[in-house]
Amino acid sequence: MAKAANRKITAGKRASGAAIPxxxxxxxxxxxxxxxxxxxxxxxxxxxxxxxxxxxxxxxxxxxxxxxxxxxxxxxxxxxxxxxxSEHTERRALFLFFNLVGEDGSRTMPVSEVSSCAHRKATPEECERLDLAVGAEIITVQRVRSLHGEPTIVDRVTVSRSLFPNLGGDVKLPENLYRFYQGEYGITITKAQESVRAVSATPEEAEMLSLAPGAPLLEIDRISLSLDGRPVEWRVSRCNTNQHTYVAERG
Amino acid sequence: MAKAANRKITAGKRASGAAIPxxxxxxxxxxxxxxxxxxxxxxxxxxxxxxxxxxxxxxxxxxxxxxxxxxxxxxxxxxxxxxxxSEHTERRALFLFFNLVGEDGSRTMPVSEVSSCAHRKATPEECERLDLAVGAEIITVQRVRSLHGEPTIVDRVTVSRSLFPNLGGDVKLPENLYRFYQGEYGITITKAQESVRAVSATPEEAEMLSLAPGAPLLEIDRISLSLDGRPVEWRVSRCNTNQHTYVAERG
DNA sequence: TAGTGGTCTAGACCACCTT
DNA sequence: AGGTGGTCTAGACCACTAG
CATH class of the missing domain: 1.10.10.10 (Winged helix-like DNA-binding domain superfamily/Winged helix DNA-binding domain)
Structure with a gap:
């Protein structure tokens, strides 16, 4: 590891305008x-x-x-x-970035099965959400995730191909994607912004989750930010909340 | 205001076992x-x-x-x-305790109409959620809350009658309930634990919110804690998330 | 101008962990 | 024993607010 470039620290007195501590x-x-x-x-x-x-x-x-x-x-x-x-340990993934808990508050890591994985050009919406140039290449992964053996979540993960070359190419994707991003690509997810709605299951979703078509699902739309504050992953999860609930603390 | 009772601060050296800083x-x-x-x-x-x-x-x-x-x-x-x-200002209520935002991220205070207000003995579930003795008296308020003139949320607020005597008796309940609790009863809400699910609208809810029966609603189940850490309010909100989404930050 | 919190320093001692 | 972070102190100077 090379010696770090040393910025000079401006003395405590205000330089010109800013006066950064x-x-x-x-x-x-x-x-x-x-x-x-x-x-x-x-x-x-x-x-x-x-x-x-x-x-x-x-x-x-x-x-x-x-x-x-x-x-x-x-x-x-x-x-x-x-x-x-900090490392993206199992515990960190579970308590910081996975918020579906059992009725009793217990947290379990899901077991995922990839149902499709594609490379293609980003749609305008994908460009906007991930702050990409038009025509950028992206990778999308669709999964079904099970909790306690029950298929509970269908999700779609979208990332830029230039940031994550070969993602999902040969290797099997691990359960803890953020640890994978950190270990394989040197990209650390630090924050995520989630937007949650209630929706109706499509016929395909209903079948994958063993529900009646039109059953209510919880949709979690998440943009994950890396250390430098840039959006690097867009994830949409649609969840059966009959046995699990999405938890948040406020204040 | 009387002079405060002065506890003696134990010197920095460990007293016996704990060594509290x-x-x-x-x-x-x-x-x-x-x-x-x-x-x-x-x-x-x-x-x-x-x-x-x-x-x-x-x-x-x-x-x-x-x-x-x-x-x-x-x-x-x-x-x-x-x-x-700290005071329960409008801003605090909006950004700390109201998490339904417009598609563009804008936050608006809802306008509420009380549809019912009752005094009765707590159910076992209410006792458990609010940590009350069996047979305790509670007050429940049901409201329909509108955003931009559209009825969007139906909620039920439950509090202990002993903590909030006469709540909803004569006075009209204000929009910012937490400020009201603080100003009228000296009880400050500091934190809330929320548990969110997707559910189907009952026929009554569908009518109140101008939706088809069975339409998906977002249910927010919230327990609010006061300064001393005790649960003082149980609130269940069922929301139409067609025009608004529930937001959360993680990490 | 006086008082408040905000930043920064220097040094002491402690608790904890490693060797 | 030696090094690390955790606590606590004392004092200096600055920035902001009020009267």
Missing amino acids: LYAQVEEIIRQRLIDNYWNPGEALPSEMQLAAELGVSQGTVRKALNDMVAENLLVRRQGRGTFV | LYAQVEEIIRQRLIDNYWNPGEALPSEMQLAAELGVSQGTVRKALNDMVAENLLVRRQGRGTFV
Whole structure:
């Protein structure tokens, strides 16, 4: 791993107009290193003292920057061990990005079966949702996902082919796609925006989920953002919520 | 307002087993004062220096406690002005506790019409959801809520009568119920847990919302928690999501 | 101008983990 | 024993708001 390009940190006094706090500049530098995979997921960062010395700020300033990034789920700190780059573990996938839980609140990883996987040019809607140039190539994967052996979700995952070359080509797609994106493509999903509606099952969906046609389904429309804030995955899931519910905390 | 009961803060050294940090003890004291309405919503707290002197800790420790509580939406800090107890403003209601947005992402406060309001003994389910003793008295309010003039939501709000005496008795219920709870009853809602499903409209719901019977509706089942962590409101909303969607951020 | 929160520093001590 | 993050303190200076 090459030595990082060192930006110069502008002194605490306001430069000209902006006056960006030192800790925010430190955050930005570390964030950029994460984007560049200068440190790999799971790897330890240098200690507070080392970072402070390297960047020419005090330990307290580095501490604030690191703690802010822990609050964003980008880093994990463990007393006596060090500060680590967050990984897309099973637990993280389940509690941060999978929100269908059993009636008793239990969370289970689904088991997915890919029903189709295609390469083609993006539709205008896909371009708009994923911020792609017109005519860009995309990959879509359709799956049926089962919980406790019951087919419960049909979903369609759409990504840009240029960001994820060969996705779904040879290798079998794993259950935890975000970990796969991180491990195989160096792209870390950090946030997702979801938009939820109630819809009627199409005849095809009804058959795949063993429901009557027209049965109510929960549609989750999700755009996932990577570390640098760009939309990298569009996913539409249509779910049978007879045995499971979609949960959210507010406030 | 009477002088607050001053708990003694145990020195930083571990007392016996727990070793609770000073800033956490400060948070607990301030949180208890909020519960007791020692300071009212919108009112300014003493300055960091004053609190530090009163509680016998340093300014930095008070600062950490206050900032933690800002992150919990309990306090608001404004540079040059002071630290204030959060209020249930219109904005707060809209962005923290109302999650149906237009297709373009716009948020609008609904207009509600109460269709029924009843006092009765709690059902076993109501006791369980609101953590009430068997036989407790409850109040339920049913409403139809319109967005842009279109009836879009039917909901049922259930609260304990002992916590909210006379609710819905004489006075007309305002649109922002949480502000009303805070202003009239001194009960501040801080968090809510929502559980969302897709369901079929009953004939009655279909008529109220001008839909075909059996049309898909989004059901939001919400338990709202007050400052002290107790469940104080159970609300079930069934929504027409043709023109609006339920939004959530993840990660 | 005085008071508030926001940033930044320096240093002390502690708890935890590794070796 | 040595290194890490966690807590706590004290003090400086800045930016913003009010009167």
